[in-house]
Structures are given as structure tokens and as C-alpha cells.
Amino acid sequence: AYDIGLHGVVYQVNKWDPKQFDWDKKLADADYVGPTCQYCHMGGGHHNVQRFGTVYTSMGMSMADRGAPIWKEKRDRWASVCDDCHSPRFAKENLQALDESVKDAGLKYRETFKVAEDLLKDGV
Numbered sequence: 001a002y003d004i005g006l007h008g009v010v011y012q013v014n015k016w017d018p019k020q021f022d023w024d025k026k027l028a029d030a031d032y033v034g035p036t037c038q039y040c041h042m043g044g045g046h047h048n049v050q051r052f053g054t055v056y057t058s059m060g061m062s063m064a065d066r067g068a069p070i071w072k073e074k075r076d077r078w079a080s081v082c083d084d085c086h087s088p089r090f091a092k093e094n095l096q097a098l099d100e101s102v103k104d105a106g107l108k109y110r111e112t113f114k115v116a117e118d119l120l121k122d123g124v
Helices: 006-014 037-041 069-082 088-121
Strands: none
Touching: 069 088
8 A cells, every 4th residue: 555655656756855864864863755664663773563553453543342441542642653744634634534444445355245245055
């Protein structure tokens, strides 16, 4: 997802330019043209990649447990990373759009699985 998203494309285009990505600098001191995976997932030198993970189920953010205190805490922490470069409104609106995408994807997955199941039952 990163590679085909805006941040990943910016990285792929600029990664060899030392003015854009100076790999000799510590992450905290770097002023990159766009975020790397490490910027969003390993902020502050943390090595627990899932601390700022975007995979909902690994964050305890499955559809079933939304609204739980840990979900809000992790979501707020996630949005705070976006706020480093974007407005708080931007982060909130994009997280809401992601929520809708996750719901839509879940519905499409179930529909597709049902079609495949029915085909299997029909001997296809």
C-alpha cells in the first residue's frame, strides 16, 4: 500500500537524491521530502513497528472492538503522526475514509467468498 500511495511514490522518485533523503542523518534529525515507513511506524526510535501499525486487526482495531479504549488510544496516536505534516482535520478525515474503505472491503470480501463457496458446492 505504501509503494503505490502518495508517500511511497514520493519516496521512490526521490530516494537516491541525498538532498531529499540523507541516510546519514538520524530519523529524528532528518527533513525528508516525504515520510519513509520508519517515520510513521518507528517514530521516536521505537522498534515495535505495530505501535503505529496500520493493519487494523494487529492493532486490536477489528470491526468488532471499535470504540474500545485501546482502539481510541491507538487511533489518536496514529493521527498524531499524521499531524506532524498535515492538519488535524486532514488526519481525522482520512482515518474516517479508511474506516469506510475497511467496511466496504469487508463486505466485498464476504460477497466474493460466498460466490466462490457456491461455485465450489456446484462442482466448479
